[in-house]
Amino acid sequence: MALRLHGSLAGMGAVMFALGGALAGCSDDPATPPADAAVTDLGTPGDTGTDAGTATDTPVATDTPVATDAPPADAGARARLRVIHAAPGAGNVDIYAAGATTAAASNVAYGTATGYLELPPGPIAFDIRAAGASGAPAFTTPMVALAAGRSYTVIAAGRLGSTDGADRFRVLPLEEGFAADAAGARVRIVHAGSDAPTVGVDVGNDSPAAPEVASLARFADTGAAGVALPGNAALQVGLTAGGATVTAFTTPQLGAGNQWFVIATGLLPSTDTAVDNGFGLLAVNQSGTAAFIKQNPRVHVVHAGADAPAVDLFAGPAGEGPNAARTVQIVDNLSYPVRAGASTTGGLASAQVPPGTYGIDIFPYAAGSARPSGAPAFTVPSLALAPGRQYVAIAAYFLAPQAAQTPPDSAFTVLPLEYAMTSDAAAATAPRIVAVHASGDAPPVDLGVQGATFTPVFTNVARGASSPAAGTTVPADPFTLAVRAAGGTANAATFAVDLDANQRVFVIASGALTPRAAAGSAPADQAFNLSAVFANPGTVQLGAGAWSLARINPLAL
Incomplete structure (x- = not known):
């Protein structure tokens, strides 16, 4: 079984985004800091800064570049400096000139940028405190040398409280020097992922073996001039490692003439699985408008159709009935799971696609990646996939249902679910499960832990239904x-x-409580079983391990 993403899915359904100088929830005419204000606290723009890549769901389109904040009349004798908060887990902060008692910027939230401070040239350091706190600062920056007439963006990055030189809190003082580009956008990419590895940046997400930025180390950036990118189209951007794509993003339109810092930030689940701090891209333009760009969604397809052969899935425009325009093969040769010894083959395929609403045509497996000429075996008319989310699509029941069964068989269908399992402090180490009833001839069921007595965990789960999406805790030790x-x-x-x-x-x-004889290329072993799909939240963070499936056959009663 292999996954394939041939052609481009961008531009379908709700995939296209537009963003000249504004992002979702932000005005398209951000206010310039008043002349008598040292800095403006922009707060948290709509739907930004708290969800690993929020905003950009419904961005505001504009063809007009956002004007850079007007420099002061004596710009030649002054420097300008702003701060971007890209340190996950640090909380809101107040920023002071070192030794000062009045904050230069107050209550600066993760994922936001201050306005520009107008400062005399020369060295300066800053004290950083938790918002509203007094006393000794949590961090004092090294001196930053400011030159007259220049602008600086200082990025707060890393993990506050860490003593590890590889990820501890720091500031990245970057002098701005964007090259002029009236036709396109200029983007300075900064790697501020404090637990992320060195990555390549593949503009277009089409050449992971030869990305445009071959290697971007942690806390490094692509240079003052910025990378030239089209300003009038949404882009696919892949992050690569070892010649393979580990995750991808759909950027909004960046706007001709605009200048952006695009900062990879957030935490990988190896150290922190909190959604608020998850890995994403923080985009900040020259006027301080800031928003996160979520990772492209992933869909995990499970083959639970007991009498169905191996299948191929083709994606394209949404709508009722088959559609010959669904030509992008997203799953190739996905078979019903088979267990041999301790190993399971087949049963699961995962793909990352641009956000949007798709129609899916399902065909019996055929060699190659071209859409077959005949009619599909089944069509999913509409499957909506949002940025930063993961989904499970379960191909269930029977292609050839038998009405004479009691209860009657259910015909082949696809059961869509969104991954939403949580972790709470009270049961931080307990496994969580979501139960799904995808057996085409079984009645409603109860599931529970069998010890000396039966302890229900889920009751009356109907065919096609699932237990609460947040998951239910079960023992971490072996159980029946x-x-x-x-x-x-x-x-x-x-x-x-x-x-x-x-x-x-x-x-x-x-599987089937009453197995029927295998026909043609149908699975030989259709007996009732469980497919345990082990979800890895990290795959939506930075490809930190694939999801997996294990078939569990029943014990002898």
């Missing part, structure tokens, strides 16, 4: 999971389950 008809007293099947602390798992009831 029992499935029985809703309200019944006898187990229909039991399964040996052994989950690790803090795992997130979709437990999908699949």
Whole structure:
């Protein structure tokens, strides 16, 4: 089984974004700081700064570049400096000139930028305190040398409180020197991901083996002149490592003549899985408008169709019925899961695509990546995929349902779910599961832990239904999971389950309680089973490990 992304999915449905000088929730005419104000606290623009790449869902389109804040009349004798808060987990901060008792900028939130301070040239340092705090500063910056007539962007990055030189809190003082570009945008890319590795930047997300920026180390940037990018079109941008794409983004239109700092920031789940601090791109233009760009969504396709052969999936425009324009193969040769010994083959394929609303046509597997000429076996008319989200699409039930069964078989369908499992302080290390009933001939069921007695975990889960999306905690030690008809007293099947602390798992009831003879290329083993899909929240952060599937066959009753 392989995943393929041939051609381009950008431009479909809700994929296209427009952004000249403003982002979602922000005015398209940001106010210039008043002449008598040293700095303006811009606060948190609409839907920005708190969700790993929020804003850009409905950006404001404009063809007019945003004007750079007008320099003061004595610009030749002054320097300008602003601060961008890109240090996840640091909280809101107040910024002081070192030794001063009055804040130059107050309550600066993660994901926002201050206005420009007008300062005399020469060295200057800053004290940083938690918003509203007094006493000794949490951090004092090194001296920053300011030159007359120049502008500076100082980026707060790293992890406050860390003593590790690789990720500890710091400021990145960057003198601005964007090259003029009336036809396109100039973008200075800064790697401020305090736990992210060195990456390449693949503009277009089309050549991971030869990205335009071959290597960008942690806390480095692409240079003062900025990278020249088109200003009038949304872009796909891939981050690469080892010649492969680890994650990708859909940028909005950047606007001709505009200048942007695009800062990779946030934390990977290896150290912090909090959504508020998750890895994303923080885009800040020359007027201080700031917003996050979320990673492209991922969809994880599970084959739970007990009598269906291996399949290919093709994506394209949404709408009822098959559509020959759905030509982009997103899944290739996905088979029903088979277990041999301790290993499972097939059952799961994952793909990252630009955000949008898609139609999906499903065909029996055929060699190659071209869409077959015949009619698909099944069509999903509309599947909406939002930035920064992960989805599970379960191909379930029977291609050839038997109405004579009691209860009657259900016909093949796709059950879409959004990943939303949480982690709470009270059960921070407990595994969480979401149960999904995808067996085409089973009645509503109860699921529970079988010990000396049956302890229900989920009750009356109907065919096609799932348990609460936030997940339900279960033991971290090995246990027996029992499935029985809703309200019944006898187990229909039991399964040996052994989950690790803090795992997130979709437990999908699949197969047939009454197996039928395999026909043609249908799976040979259609018996009732569980597919355990181990979700890795990190894959939406920076490709930190793929999702996986294990088929669990029932124990002998």
